[in-house]
Amino acid sequence: MLLGVVxxxxxxxxxFFSAVTMVDAAIANYPFTTVTxxxxxxxxxxxxxxVALKLPECNAKNSRCVDGVRLVPVGIIDTPGLVPEAHRGKGLGNRFLDSVREADVLIQVVDATGKTDLYGNPCDSCSPEDEVAFLKTELAMWMVDIMGRKGARHLAVKEAANALSGLKIGEAMLFQAAKKCGLDISDGNMPDESGLEKIANELVGARFPIAVAFNKIDxxxxxxxxxxxxxxxESGIFACSAAIELALRKASDHGIIRYAPGMGGFDLSGSPDEKQADALKRIAAFLSSNKGSGVQQIIDWAAYTKLRGIVVYPVEDEHRCSNHKGDVLPDAFLVPQGTTALQLAAMVHTDLAGKFIGAFDVKRHIRIGAEHILENGDVVKIVAGH
Ligand SMILES: Nc1nc2c(ncn2[C@@H]2O[C@H](COP(=O)(O)OP(=O)(O)OP(=O)(O)O)[C@@H](O)[C@H]2O)c(=O)[nH]1
Ligand SMILES: [Mg+2]
Incomplete structure (x- = not known):
């Protein structure tokens, strides 16, 4: 699963990306700072x-456990800025569109202050709401271009699906999108250009779920x-301050504060200098009025509500809930809803899937088969042959 910041x-x-990954990405107050x-x-x-299993502690390896909250890894990409007509190559158009291809869900960062326009230039009172709409339009136009603006009698559904395969869109999705906008493509042909645009709009919604981050809320x-x-x-729109989240994570990294993602405040743990103390006071006031920086809530919502992810915990020893080294609940995987025991085995190790015999649901104390669909929070022992 991959989140795309767009x-x-x-x-x-x-x-936003730097705050949530602590990867040092270039940040500057001008457009096109990010080029790849x-x-x-x-x-x-x-x-x-x-906690639920009443174990005294865990030994998280691929993840972290902070006071009973497991932080489960998920990939994320920060994309170059998207401008109007990007699908025709404007700005860093193609680079943006290429980098968005792989993402399963998008986090759209908009400037809630309205002080930058769609090109990233200063502006007195631009509409953040127009920004929200523009992403969908641009993605739809991009899809129309990929399918080819050929017109009704020339573009077969098969051809369109072929062209869109790089975006993980297949024929079934095309039929579904057409049905949703009341278009009949059962003769195997795509509609004319206006029909194509309608289908593309539906495809954007189906292929790219979006969480909107109204950023710079400070x-x-x-x-x-x-x-x-x-x-x-209706939903899916959040207020956040990526700058404040970044400051908090840096201060925590330097041991000045104790802070974990999503917390509504922090504790002092070091001795900040006068300037740092001043900044922390302002940040604390912001956090209490905003109930946190808002950033982690967006990631969680994107992964759980939009992507419908679940978290599962593979173990090797069902009694100790550990791996063979004795590490308790070492790994946590964010996987799509509907993942089976066999699919989990393949994620843990390709070998494990080949030698799969069965699995054991540790919480419910029951044996489960290859096709058993896992649930959120399941702890699973995979039983494999030699
Ligand atoms: N006040 C405030 N400023 C922010 C916040 N987030 C980002 N900024 C500022 O906004 C400017 C642009 O930030 P970037 O993170 O480089 O923006 P970007 O969207 O990646 O820009 P491109 O790569 O050029 O598309 C910088 O001056 C940041 O410091 C925030 O939450 N609050
Ligand atoms: Mg950038």
Whole structure:
């Protein structure tokens, strides 16, 4: 599973990405700072099963456990800024679109202050809401171009699906999208250009679930814009300050504060100098009014609600819930809903899937088969032959 941080230039995408990965991405107050995608690993939160299983502790290896909250790894990419007409190569158009191909869910960073336009240049009062709409339009136009603007009698459904295969879109998705917008493509042909655009709009919604991050919420005036926008969107829109999250994670890294992702505050653990103490005071006031920086909530929502991910914990010893070295609940995997025991075995190790005999549900004390569908929070022992 891969999260993609996307949006117009200069909105705070790289700041968001750096905060959640601690990868040092270039950040600057001008457009097109990012020219090639940055890749990293971030974490979603899950209740650590060591608490429910009444184990004294765990020994997280591929993840972290902070006070009973497991931080489960998930890949994330920071993309170059997207500008209008990117699908025709404007700005860093093709680089953006290429980097977005792999993402399973998008986190769209918009500038809630309205002080930068769709090109990332300074602006008095631009509409963050227009920014939200523009991403979908641009993605749809891109898909139309990929399918080819050939017109009804020339483009077969098979050809369109072929062209879109790099975006993980197949024929079944095309038929579904056409049905949703009331178009009949059962004769194997795609509709004319306006029909193609309608289908592309549906495809964007199906292929790229989006969580909208109204960023820079720490700046005066931003919250009002957010509240206005929130009335118009049913769900999936969040207020955040990536800059504050980045400052918190850096301070925590330097041992100045104790802070874990998603917390609504922090404890002092070092001795900040006067300037740092001042900044921390301002950050603390912001956190208490905003109930946190908002950043982690967006990642969690994207992974769980939009991607429908679940977290599962493979172990080798069902009695101690450990691996063969005795590490308790060492690994946590974020996997798609519907993942089976056999598929989990393949994720742990390809060899394990080949030698799969069965599995054991540690929490329910029952044997499970290859096709058993796992549930969120399951602790699973894979039984394999030699
Ligand atoms: N006040 C405030 N400023 C922010 C926040 N997030 C980012 N910024 C500032 O916004 C500017 C742009 O940040 P970047 O992270 O480089 O933006 P980007 O979207 O990656 O930009 P491109 O790579 O050029 O597309 C920088 O000056 C950041 O310091 C925030 O939450 N609050
Ligand atoms: Mg950037």
């Amino acid at each position: 949006g117009a230039p200069n909105k705070g995408k790289s700041t 995608a940055n890749r990293g690993v971030t974490y979603v939160r899950a209740p650590c099963p060591h 700046v005066n005036g931003a919250r009002e814009n957010f509240e206005k926008a929130r009335e118009k969107f």
